[in-house]
Amino acid sequence: xxxxxxxxxxxxxxxxxxxxxxxxxxxxxxxxxxxxxxxxxxxxxxxxxxxxxxxxxxxxxxxxxxxxxxxxxxxxxxxxxxxxxxxxxxxxxxxxxxxxxxxxxxxxxxxxxxxxxxxxxxxxxxxxxxxxxxxxxxxxxxxxxxxxxxxxxxxxxxxxxxxxxxxxxxxxxxxxxxxxxxxxxxxxxxxxxxxxxxxxxxxxxxxxxxxxxxxxxxxxxxxxxxxxxxxxxxxxxxxxxxxxxxxxxxxxxxxxxxxxxxxxxxxxxxxxxxxxxxxxxxxxxxxxxxxxxxxxxxxxxxxxxxxxxxxxxxxxxxxxxxxxxxxxxxxxxxxxxxxxxxxxxxxxxxxxxxxxxxxxxxxxxxxxxxxxxxxxxxxxxxxxxxxxxxxxxxxxxxxxxxxxxxxxxxxxxxxxxxxxxxxxxxxxxxxxxxxxxxxxxxxxxxxxxxxxxx
Ligand SMILES: Cc1cc2nc3c(=O)[nH]c(=O)nc-3n(C[C@H](O)[C@H](O)[C@H](O)COP(=O)(O)OP(=O)(O)OC[C@H]3O[C@@H](n4cnc5c(N)ncnc54)[C@H](O)[C@@H]3O)c2cc1C
Numbered sequence: 001x002x003x004x005x006x007x008x009x010x011x012x013x014x015x016x017x018x019x020x021x022x023x024x025x026x027x028x029x030x031x032x033x034x035x036x037x038x039x040x041x042x043x044x045x046x047x048x049x050x051x052x053x054x055x056x057x058x059x060x061x062x063x064x065x066x067x068x069x070x071x072x073x074x075x076x077x078x079x080x081x082x083x084x085x086x087x088x089x090x091x092x093x094x095x096x097x098x099x100x101x102x103x104x105x106x107x108x109x110x111x112x113x114x115x116x117x118x119x120x121x122x123x124x125x126x127x128x129x130x131x132x133x134x135x136x137x138x139x140x141x142x143x144x145x146x147x148x149x150x151x152x153x154x155x156x157x158x159x160x161x162x163x164x165x166x167x168x169x170x171x172x173x174x175x176x177x178x179x180x181x182x183x184x185x186x187x188x189x190x191x192x193x194x195x196x197x198x199x200x201x202x203x204x205x206x207x208x209x210x211x212x213x214x215x216x217x218x219x220x221x222x223x224x225x226x227x228x229x230x231x232x233x234x235x236x237x238x239x240x241x242x243x244x245x246x247x248x249x250x251x252x253x254x255x256x257x258x259x260x261x262x263x264x265x266x267x268x269x270x271x272x273x274x275x276x277x278x279x280x281x282x283x284x285x286x287x288x289x290x291x292x293x294x295x296x297x298x299x300x301x302x303x304x305x306x307x308x309x310x311x312x313x314x315x316x317x318x319x320x321x322x323x324x325x326x327x328x329x330x331x332x333x334x335x336x337x338x339x340x341x342x343x344x345x346x347x348x349x350x351x352x353x354x355x356x357x358x359x360x361x362x363x364x365x366x367x368x369x370x371x372x373x374x375x376x377x378x379x380x381x382x383x384x385x386x387x388x389x390x391x392x393x394x395x396x397x398x399x400x401x402x403x404x405x406x407x408x409x410x411x412x413x414x415x416x417x418x419x420x421x422x423x424x425x426x427x428x429x430x431x432x433x434x435x436x437x438x439x440x441x442x443x444x445x446x447x448x449x450x451x452x453x454x
Contacts, residue, residue: 045373046072047144050133052123054079054107056088056355057344058149060362060452061369066114069370076141077110078133080122084453087206088355089445090175091213094183095220095394103175109454123150123304126314128337145369147332148316148325149344149362150303152205152353157268157298158198164272169294173205185293186217191225193292196277198268199235200299203324205345205353207242208400210235210297212390215247218255219393231258232289234265234279242352243390243429246398250433254392270294302346316342324348329406329413330378331368332361341365350412351404352386352427359452360384382406383416386427389441397438402427 051062054077062077069075084105092098110116121135126146133141154171156162165171170178170185189195195217199210210233218231233251240247240263251259264282271277278288301323304311311317316325318336325342327334329349332341343365344358351357361384368378387401405416405423417423430437 043374044072045069045370047373048074048076048142049145049147049369049373050141050143051075051077051147051149052079052133053149053151053344053346054081054110054118055084055149055151055344055358056086056452057151057358057362058147059084059107059110060359061147061149061343061366062116062362063110063114063452064363064366065369066116068366069373071115073370073373074117075115076117076119077107078119078121078123078135078141079107080120080136082120083107085175086355086449087173087175088448090172090179091209091216092391093175093179094172094186094213095216096183097391097394100175100179105449105453107453113454123310125310126316126340128314128340131339144339145373146340147365147369148311148340148342148346149358150311150346152300152345153303153306154298154300157200158270158296160270160272160296160298164270165296165298168272169270169296171297172295173209173297173300182293182295185295186220189221189225189229189292191228193225194230194232194289195221195293195295196232196234196289196291197295197297198265198270198277199233199237199241199297201236202241203348203353204297204300206388207352207354208247208388208390211240211243211247211250212392213295214259214261215250215255215390215392216394218258222255222258227257229258230260231255232277232291233259233261234268234277235261235263236265236268238264238282242388242427243398243400246390246392246429246433250392250398254433268296270296300345302342305346311346314340316340319348329411330380330382331372332365333368341369351384352388354386354388356388356448357384357386359448360386362452380406380408382413384413387444389437389444391438391441392433395435395438396433397430397441398433399430399437399441400427 051058065075086103121137125134170182172178172182214233221229251261265279267280269278275291305317315336327347332343334340343361345353364382383405385403389397389399391397403416403418404413407414
């Protein structure tokens with residue numbers, strides 16, 4: 001990534017990159033900054049950049065555009081919400097360890113400390129030829145470069161309506177009112193009761209998240225119901241999709257007798273009123289169960305990618321299945337629309353759809369946009385990292401981490417050789433599940449959110 005020295009227009013009052021790195025290293029033990037690299041741009045960057053979506057990816061991009069780019073770069077961040085509610089850590093609301101309000105993050109720091117202009121509105125359409133966005137408040141915004149980070153949306157599935165998800169069978173895969181509803185539903189599961197959760201086929205937001213949720217709910221319920229409760233996990237994937245060793249241990253040992261994990265399920269159907277869940281198991285046998293609480297996590301797609309929605313209308317949802325935005329991984333520029341970059345969960349990158357990765361993509365993209373605005377070209381060898389902590393009980397956690405490096409031959413990001421890790425390997429899991437990891441999780445989360453929003 002670029003240092004301030006790459007961009008001479010940088011405001012002198014801003015923190016140096018070294019200071020920030022030191023602060024993060026002390027705080028998290030994990031660097032949140034991708035590596036600097038590539039040729040310096042000859043001139044200072046200048047221009048108007050609009051960022052759509054002030055979540056993990058968009059807020060990071062907006063901040064670092066100003067932090068590295070300086071006052072010549074005008075940055076406007078568009079988001080309809082007054083503050084960001086973090087999905088990260090929202091599983092801990094389900095066992096009462098956290099309040100939902102503890103997951104709210106103001107965007108004031110982006111405005112006050114970095115000079116980002118915040119526009120409270122939703123984007124409704126994009127006119128790429130004119131380089132103009134139309135907003136829900138009736139206004140328009142013109143840009144020289146656009147960064148799109150709207151996150152994901154859900155396809156109602158399994159025979160459920162959007163109203164069922166909102167009122168009866170919450171997915172709670174976006175932190176908010178459904179998280180609170182699911183907390184109440186979990187707490188109401190009686191002794192001898194069954195909690196069913198379903199996991200959609202990958203890719204979905206936060207690969208380890210559903211398995212983490214199964215563990216947190218199992219831990220909570222078994223303590224309160226004296227072990228007399230079942231957490232049935234119906235996974236449409238053929239196997240656990242992330243942190244396989246630690247979750248297998250958690251399901252088979254730590255939560256043995258409570259969690260029943262069934263991979264490879266098909267034909268899921270849920271009756272939101274009776275709690276009856278039916279499916280076909282991995283060997284083709286039809287099965288069903290009556291549940292006291294059902295938590296179906298629906299299939300996902302880039303927000304705005306449905307037929308007629310703005311991302312789709314603009315031609316940005318150009319993956320083979322029309323659900324994601326395909327990007328060049330050096331700059332995150334859309335392969336469909338020049339001048340438009342897509343980051344975070346909405347993009348098809350091959351990287352995990354995760355908040356830590358979204359933060360890293362935001363910075364990599366900010367660096368590329370600044371270089372392009374200055375007449376240069378993106379860093380040809382970007383490196384970024386991913387880190388994720390997963391609570392397994394109310395006091396213990398596991399983690400997963402990887403360093404990813406651009407592979408010019410395949411134009412993909414691959415796990416890099418690093419600290420004894422072989423190039424192309426799977427991300428590294430914690431050697432064990434521990435209370436120490438649980439404490440470090442809090443430090444990591446604080447560092448990540450501070451790096452993104454302040
Ligand atoms: C239960 C759970 C646990 C998780 N745990 C972890 C974890 O431990 N570690 C981790 O790294 N990740 C975790 N994640 C994943 C992480 O939350 C996401 O990957 C991350 O938030 C993606 O960032 P994003 O910026 O792409 O989307 P988001 O953070 O969802 O932000 C999208 C933003 O875009 C805005 N927006 C949408 N449409 C428009 C529009 N039309 N106009 C303007 N703005 C718009 C929204 O208001 C929102 O603010 C978890 C997710 C869940 C659900």
